[in-house]
Amino acid sequence: MKSTGKITGAQALIRSLEMEGVEVMFGLPGGAILPVYDPLIDSSIRHILVRHEQGAGHMASGYAHATGRPGVAMVTSGPAATNIVTPLADAYLDSVPMVVITGQVAYASIGTDAFQECDTVGITMPVTKHNWLVTDASDIPTIIREAFHVATTGRPGPVLVDFPKDVANQMMDWYWPDGVDMPGYKPTTKGHPKQVKDAAKLVVSAKRPVIYAGGGILKARAAEALKAFAELTGIPVVTTLMARGAFPDKHELCLGMPGMHGNYTAITALQQSDLLITLGARFDDRVTGKVGAFAPDAKIIHVDIDPAEQGKVRRPDVPIVGDCKQVIEELIKATKAEIAKHPQADISEWLATVRQWQVDFPLYYEQEEGGTLKPQFVIEKLRENTPEDCILASGVGQHQMWASQHWSFNLPYTWINSGGLGTMGYAVPAAIGAKVGRPDRMVWAVDGDGCFQMTAQELVTAAAEKIPVKIAILNNAYLGMVRQWQELFYEERYSEVYLSPDLPDYVKWAEAMGCVGLRCDNADDVVATIEKANAITDRPVVIDFRTDYREKVYPMVAAGTSNDDVILHPALNGKKEASRKGGAAEQAESTDQSNKER
């Protein structure tokens, strides 16, 4: 520890952030955090002034997803702190590394109901990995080091540092700690060798194995290791909503997304598997459907860095606590050693079955010539007209599911969405954060009209800061996902889901926010409109795509039902019956142009 003279707590905070390598932070000042905004002027850190604190939190999250570095947000006390609770809860469920700094009333006034006082540490305790109230300026460097350490190691997650105003003004002797000393925090990263060996034995003997890859692959930066493991064993891979891009969609072993709106093959492969090699996934209810009926014949290998995930939902046969990358690399070695002893079980029959499902039950929609614009068509055209490494963010709803289904993800860290919390309004700020972190990449957001209205004002931030993100609103004039549930499960009794296609006028709104606003209401103009948007690089662009409000997301596994009961697009239903009777092959050829195999 080097001591280099007296500075204020506020200066120590900024200096500590610089020491942590922070290049950019998202925030909005106010009374309690004022002292910290002063030394910020002299700092190398870029500050992006948001229009709402929720925006700051989601931008930090988008930045973290895109770069792998912790996102940093700073806001004042009271209402600003409560405004950032949603992004914290969001990041907590999706394990996103974030450091949030909140101003607090003077330590001496805490508990007096002072102006803009709220119990930020208490409120955010259940939605952070850890949080700290700074009570003495001399603790600042230690706490900031700990905060970044906790946010980025083990299972990543958001942390919060609550910073009272008098502590910011207190003088302290600057130092920078050599490391952290946290006796109660020691994440296990290396998998237990015996468990890894047991896993390898299961891997080589399974007849219907599937790799169930989750967001942990991306957090552990294990995409390459995953690919090597899949190719070594020839085992097919499903990528959950949080893991899209962790394994290339165009890879022949990729089965795409499982779950409530996954494709038939991914869902059914998990369901009929005899071994799930679960890598950084957590058996979320959106993936398992009815838990008791999930993958009934499967043995479970579960690799997760969080011991509490082992056995939380499904009891694993081989639990391995550790970092996904390290464990997969060890598993590759162990599997090779097993294969050297005796060959891997033949899985060709299983692969053939899976391939046949892909042929029989593709993702399906129909864009009629001259008919209403289909949202899926927009996403496919977007994909075709953007670079492979384009980053796609999304909101929450039907558009999110279509984006995940119909976009082809072939690189890690190209998909940014709110999976666990399902936070409407995530797309715009997350895309902005991603673009700040990766200015070299094209960044698109696919958003719903409902979602867009929740956080659109951050496009003002983007325009002001020259962050040229592109937003495709799939404007179906409805809270579409809710409408879908009301249509299917509430006898088409639509309750409070209509939004109107024209109110607000998204083009005018975009223009008012300093963006370019475009509109497209038919299939013929989709590509031209996308090209126009792609050509604009100095400002954000918003396209108002007028899409068919009747379109529903298929396949679907209704909440609480078994994954055996996949509801297919009505046009495919006949096939399922045929396939059940064993006549799938004859029905296999599909003539429809827009049929997509995945």
Next chain:
Amino acid sequence: MSFNARHHILSVLVENKAGVLTRVAALFSRRAFNIVSLAVSPTEDERFSRMTIVVDADASPLEQIVKQLNKLIPVIKISEIAHDEGVEREMMLLTVKAPVESRSQVTDLSSIFDAKIVDVGFEALTMMVVGAPDKLDAFSDLIRPFGIVEMQRTGRIAMPKLARQPTKLRAVKTARG
């Protein structure tokens, strides 16, 4: 609080810092776990406190409780003290009606249970009993007919029995780290 197979005693060593109790309590409510009793006290090392938490849970939820508790950063170490592998004690204070007519019966009973009379009034006595929880249960059952005015129990504290194997998390087979 007689013996209950769903009751598990967790002895939790935590950092002696502000807010730790809140974190533990908040975790129990956030994950919908039930606390039967909780006692917190300083330890021989001033950096740490010890919480003795009696939880009401089956084995599998208990495993989740332990793992989730372990994720709290101020939590250093958790041991489960099985009923047959630990020494459990609890203290009870109780005020019992003891008019002259029945006073001697009350004091007789209290001496059988090694209860100490800590306060005396005209019509009532306040007693203190220390012991294993079932002893306290038995005493309060037997004294109840005389009329309990007020009763308080501290909740259990427990320590592993000496000269046996080290304590282990019996219900937790897969937890590490």
